[in-house]
Amino acid sequence: MLDEFQIFPWVSPPSYETNDFRYLQMKAAGFNYTSWPIDEGALNKESNLKLLNLCEKHGLKTYLADDRIYEAVHSDNWKALIDEVVEDYKGYPALYAYDIKDEPGADDFSRISEIVSYLKIIDPTRHAYINLFPNYASPNQLNTATYEEYVDRFIQEVKPFVISYDHYHFFKPAEITSETEIKDERQRLIYEASIRRQNRPGYFENIELIRQKSLQYDLPFIFIALLVTHGPYRDLTEAELRWEAFQALAYGAKSICWFTYWNPPPDSVWNFRNAVIDDGVETEHYQEMKRINPQLKLLGDKLFDKKTLKVYHVGEERESSKVNFFQADELIKVASGGNYTLGYFTENYILIANKDFKAPTEVILELTGSQHVYQFDKNTGAETEIELKDNKYILQLSPGDAELIRIGSV
Structure with a gap:
């Protein structure tokens, strides 16, 4: 289980920029956890010890990656490799979790399960972290017939401490040309989907399924949100970044990870650019993180010990027919106005999140009884x-934004 609401970056500054300035800079942008260095060849003991010492110095905890762990997933000598890793990092309190593998297919679950079980024995105070595919991965990638089967098998076989997944919603118009070096099926599927439409469908189906599995197996979930411009994914506005984070929060996410903080190395397919830090320079996304993350952390902390109950959609839903539209309940009689979600939590907490990332929306909630x-x-x-008007709560939400309310008698 998670210890607190986490905001962390997918990849941290490269090993040659692992210094006080860079980690204070990251902390000032509202990150309370971090992860492994971005540069190739840096996932080793020397770089990781420098990372761990800096995190401890500046009050951060980290997800740690080591090439020996990745090797262990496909090695008969996996126990010896894991033993080496644990021995190297056992005295460092900033180490929160080991990264085991990103987006594994179900064919890898057996070995990953062995590694996770072994780590629980030899290093029980640390966690084993695995991030899953989104629901637009193909059966060949998942190694299962359906996405739900993939998620169920992962939880049942691996027994993780958390469910983590990514889903990148915002396309830009893209074309596959003779110069685009498509390397695998995953890359081709992403590019071909971007040609068909600007925003990828399936976001709400994906997060609702993860929400349900989180409840079914009593596990928190981490949502990895798109930030960096790459491949067919467009440069996001602050409203779109808020939309990703606050919709995930409305569905019960207990941690948000931003992909990525620092630009990954040059790549002919993805062409990463304009991350939070681009070639060592703060982009406009850095200032956006400074505005978004403290608000996200505050609301996340308020909801951290609250259980997600249901999520209603109000207004239009252009991309999915599978969402749950509002129905009158014991708290709210009528929900009207614009397009928004209502994320219900225990103790009558409701997160209201604007589904429109281009325009403000009006929220009108008529209460069922005489409540506050x-x-x-x-x-x-x-x-x-809040003073009610004719027993109605009325709110204007900025594009992509959210507000947290509590309905009660006192």
Whole structure:
């Protein structure tokens, strides 16, 4: 289980930039956890010890990657490799979890399960982290007939401490040309999907399935959100970044990971650019992270010990017919106005998230009974009772934004 609401980057500064300035810079952007260096060849003891010492110095915890762990997934000598890794890092309190493998197919679950079980024995205070494919991966990638089977098998066989997955929603118009070096099926599927439409469908189906599995197996989930421009994925606005984070929060996510913090190495297919830090320079996304992450952390902390109950959609839903549209319940009689989601949690907490990342939306909630509505300030955490009009709570939400309320008698 997670210890607190985490905001962490997928990949940290490269090993040659692992220094006080860079880690204070990352912390100032609202990250309370971090991960492994971005540069190739840096997933080794020397680089990782420098990372661990800096994290401890600056009050961060980290997900750690080591090439020996990746090798262990496909090696008969896996126990010896894991023993080496644990011995090298056993005295470092900043180590939170070992990264085992990103987006494994089900064919790898057996060995991953062995590694996870072994780590629980020899290093029980640390976790084993595995990030899953999204629901647009092919059966050949999943090694299962359906995505639900893939997720179920992962949880049942691997017995993870958390469910983690990514889903990148925002395309730009893209074409496959003779110069585009498509290397595998995954890359081709992503490019071909981007030609057909600007925003990838399936976001809400994916997160609802993960929400249900989180409840079924009593596991928290991490959502990995798109940030860096690459391949067919467009440069995102602040409203689109907020949309990703706050929709995930409405569905019960207990951690958000931003992909990526630092630009990955040059790649002829993905052409990564404009991450939070691009070639050592803060981009506009750095300032956006400084605005978004503290608010996300505050709301995430408020909801961290609350259980997700249901998510309703209000207004239009252009990309999915499988969402749950609002129905009157014991708290709210009528929900009207624009397009938004209502994420219900225990203790009558509701996160209201704008589904429109281009325009503001109006929220009108007519209460079922004579109750009070309290709204939390995203910047201070202060709870204020809101004056109702004809027993209606009315709110204007900025594009992609969210607000947290509590409905109660006191």
